Amino acid sequence: MRFTWMCKEPRSTVSGRSKLKISIIGAGPGGLAAAGYLACLGYSVEVYEKQPLPGGMMTFAIPKVRIKDETVLIGVEELRDKFNVVFKTNTKVFGNHEPPKDEGDHFIKNTVNLKDIVEQSDAVLITTGTWQSRRLKIPGENGPGVMSAVEYLYEIRAWEKGLLDHHPHVGDRVIVIGGGLSAVDAALEALEQGAKEVILAYRRTKKQAPAGIYEINSLIRKGVKWMELVSPVEIVRKNEKVKGIKLQKMKLGEPDESGRPRPIPIPGSEFVLEVDTVIEAIGEIATPPLVNNFLGIKLDRKNRIIVDEHYRTTNPKVWAAGDVVTGPSFIGNAVKTGLYAAKSIHIHLSNKLL
Amino acid sequence: MSQQPGKIVYLRFIDLDKCIGCYTCQAVCDFLHDGRPFIKVYETEIGLRTPLSCLHCSKAPCIEVCPTGAMTRDDTGAVYVDSMKCIGCMACLYACPFGIPELDPQLRVATKCDLCKPLREQGLEPACYAMCPAEAIVYGSPQDIGEKIKKRKAEMIIRARTSGPMLE
Ligand SMILES: Cc1cc2nc3c(=O)[nH]c(=O)nc-3n(C[C@H](O)[C@H](O)[C@H](O)COP(=O)(O)OP(=O)(O)OC[C@H]3O[C@@H](n4cnc5c(N)ncnc54)[C@H](O)[C@@H]3O)c2cc1C
Ligand code: SF4
Ligand code: SF4
Numbered sequence: 001m002r003f004t005w006m007c008k009e010p011r012s013t014v015s016g017r018s019k020l021k022i023s024i025i026g027a028g029p030g031g032l033a034a035a036g037y038l039a040c041l042g043y044s045v046e047v048y049e050k051q052p053l054p055g056g057m058m059t060f061a062i063p064k065v066r067i068k069d070e071t072v073l074i075g076v077e078e079l080r081d082k083f084n085v086v087f088k089t090n091t092k093v094f095g096n097h098e099p100p101k102d103e104g105d106h107f108i109k110n111t112v113n114l115k116d117i118v119e120q121s122d123a124v125l126i127t128t129g130t131w132q133s134r135r136l137k138i139p140g141e142n143g144p145g146v147m148s149a150v151e152y153l154y155e156i157r158a159w160e161k162g163l164l165d166h167h168p169h170v171g172d173r174v175i176v177i178g179g180g181l182s183a184v185d186a187a188l189e190a191l192e193q194g195a196k197e198v199i200l201a202y203r204r205t206k207k208q209a210p211a212g213i214y215e216i217n218s219l220i221r222k223g224v225k226w227m228e229l230v231s232p233v234e235i236v237r238k239n240e241k242v243k244g245i246k247l248q249k250m251k252l253g254e255p256d257e258s259g260r261p262r263p264i265p266i267p268g269s270e271f272v273l274e275v276d277t278v279i280e281a282i283g284e285i286a287t288p289p290l291v292n293n294f295l296g297i298k299l300d301r302k303n304r305i306i307v308d309e310h311y312r313t314t315n316p317k318v319w320a321a322g323d324v325v326t327g328p329s330f331i332g333n334a335v336k337t338g339l340y341a342a343k344s345i346h347i348h349l350s351n352k353l354l
Numbered sequence: 355m356s357q358q359p360g361k362i363v364y365l366r367f368i369d370l371d372k373c374i375g376c377y378t379c380q381a382v383c384d385f386l387h388d389g390r391p392f393i394k395v396y397e398t399e400i401g402l403r404t405p406l407s408c409l410h411c412s413k414a415p416c417i418e419v420c421p422t423g424a425m426t427r428d429d430t431g432a433v434y435v436d437s438m439k440c441i442g443c444m445a446c447l448y449a450c451p452f453g454i455p456e457l458d459p460q461l462r463v464a465t466k467c468d469l470c471k472p473l474r475e476q477g478l479e480p481a482c483y484a485m486c487p488a489e490a491i492v493y494g495s496p497q498d499i500g501e502k503i504k505k506r507k508a509e510m511i512i513r514a515r516t517s518g519p520m521l522e
Contacts, residue, residue, distance in 0.1 A: 005382065005484035008477060029378070029487070058487055066374050067487050212401015331487055332377020332395070339385040 003036030028056020030322025095290025171277025375403025
């Protein structure tokens with residue numbers, strides 16, 4: 001990915017720009033796309049990233065059969081070596097007194113307060129994505145053998161890069177709960193890693209699954225077992241270990257707020273399925289590096305950063321883009337909002353230079 | 355009716371087996387053209403997302419029907435609209451099997467993907483090709499593309515043959 005697709009080398013002629021510092025928090029597709037645009041224009045760009053390597057979900061969650069690390073990292077190296085973008089990896093940014101625990105926090109060596117970054121920069125862009133997952137909140141959930149799709153994929157991708165010394169948990173009989181892109185990717189990865197049986201369970205039908213009929217059918221062709229109209233009620237453990245999952249059958253009712261038919265539990269239909277690993281892929285939540293109202297930055301009820309049409313937050317020095325603003329979406333959405341946010345920063349700083 | 359001008363030096367090919375439907379190509383194209391992307395990802399009824407853009411056909415029907423010679427080919431083979439010559443009749447849209455040409459409502463001329471002509475003139479690459487995270491977009495000489503795609507398909511066939519029950 002050539003994040004500097006719009007130029008051959010940084011523009012050195014525009015006086016003053018290289019003295020302006022733009023800090024970007026989070027090196028996923030949104031942050032990297034913005035870094036490319038701003039580096040092309042000749043600004044000095046610093047990127048804070050909690051992982052040892054940039055790329056976000058592209059390098060730490062999405063299976064490598066879909067996106068290869070090299071494709072992303074070639075572009076990162078170019079940003080660093082040719083465009084002098086500074087990457088501060090293994091560094092977690094936070095915006096209150098105690099850094100919160102998110103997923104994928106394994107490699108943090110430093111923590112930096114957002115307040116200091118904002119003070120020392122001419123503009124700040126937040127692109128920290130969605131590094132927390134919704135949980136089922138059912139009995140037996142806490143303990144080994146149960147994890148979110150991001151946690152599951154994250155360890156596998158970290159291990160592939162030689163970043164972990166222990167082999168990550170793969171499981172023999174794996175059930176994935178959910179019907180979206182993360183669920184599909186977790187099921188695909190479990191198969192790739194050699195799990196003996198992989199089940200994908202969803203509470204509505206294939207037709208309503210956000211991942212789409214095509215993706216699910218292609219998983220079925222690869223050997224994944226598809227179960228629809230079921231919802232988990234309990235995880236069965238014996239001596240700590242996961243032994244199975246109790247599922248309840250569902251039927252479809254009237255459309256709910258989402259416009260899709262509401263799944264209604266069928267009383268007395270519970271049954272236990274023997275599994276040793278449960279992967280919850282029921283949605284990710286925005287993880288801004290701050291609490292609501294810190295530095296005047298406002299969050300909405302889903303923890304997403306509130307921005308105006310130019311991706312500017314309620315703090316005039318701070319912009320935000322990508323999934324931390326929109327909630328879980330697509331790489332292209334992060335790239336697009338990251339670029340438009342960067343353009344807005346550029347317009348703002350150009351006015352300042354005049 | 356104009357002759358088919360020019361040679362095909364470079365082609366773009368979208369490898370749908372590699373595409374993950376992530377909208378990145380559309381995103382950069384949108385940004386470059388102020389909100390009007392010329393490569394767009396469509397979600398089909400079965401939920402498969404697939405990008406669609408001009409194929410820069412070797413015997414382009416849009417060039418054939420263009421009455422003013424506005425629809426033409428640049429010296430690398432990319433089909434583009436010379437907006438000074440275009441009268442906005444949209445005959446090209448009727449002729450295109452993929453419904454690609456669009457009317458620019460402000461300029462009242464046909465407009466479409468030109469494989470990032472302004473970027474290429476600075477020695478850069480088409481933006482969608484530069485940014486696709488799945489390497490689904492291939493850009494190069496027709497020979498190189500042919501080789502690259504065949505090699506990928508060979509890998510796929512071998513992967514399919516050697517995975518699953520075949521190894522057990
Ligand atoms: C399992 C899974 C599968 C997916 N599959 C696809 C797919 O096939 N196609 C597709 O288009 N999209 C897919 N997506 C969605 C896609 O990955 C996201 O939409 C996209 O990555 C969002 O980009 P972003 O830049 O906003 O955030 P991210 O990619 O999440 O990047 C955010 C970055 O910020 C860092 N960070 C977070 N908090 C902090 C902090 N406090 N301090 C410092 N750094 C921090 C993170 O480590 C990360 O590198 C998938 C998502 C998941 C979870
Ligand atoms: S950027 Fe590549 S993978 Fe993404 S939708 Fe476009 S062609 Fe497909
Ligand atoms: S506009 Fe249509 S007919 Fe013309 S080159 Fe493109 S795909 Fe072919």
